[in-house]
Amino acid sequence: MKSKERTNKLRDLSVDELRVREGEMSEQMFKLRFQWAMGQTETLNKLRELRKDRARLLTIMREKSND
Numbered sequence: 001m002k003s004k005e006r007t008n009k010l011r012d013l014s015v016d017e018l019r020v021r022e023g024e025m026s027e028q029m030f031k032l033r034f035q036w037a038m039g040q041t042e043t044l045n046k047l048r049e050l051r052k053d054r055a056r057l058l059t060i061m062r063e064k065s066n067d
Contacts, residue, residue, distance in 0.1 A: 006053060010060050018061050025054045 010018065032047045 001054070003056070007060070008056055009010065015061065015064050018057060018064070020056055022054065022061070023058055025050060025057065 010021075013021065029047065029050055032043045032050065035043045036047060
């Protein structure tokens with residue numbers, strides 16, 4: 001899925017749903033960082049993508065809180 005599509009889907013969510021999604025992403029990032037530390041190299045791309053998606057989500061949350 002392209003980043004534009006993911007961003008549009010995030011914009012359709014409410015602030016509460018975004019908070020839940022952010023918590024899930026944080027937990028997933030923790031697990032991926034742990035796997036990365038254990039030497040599983042295929043997690044690096046997933047970790048980078050998740051980090052960018054989380055930044056998009058936080059940006060959208062800030063935009064909605066200012067409205």
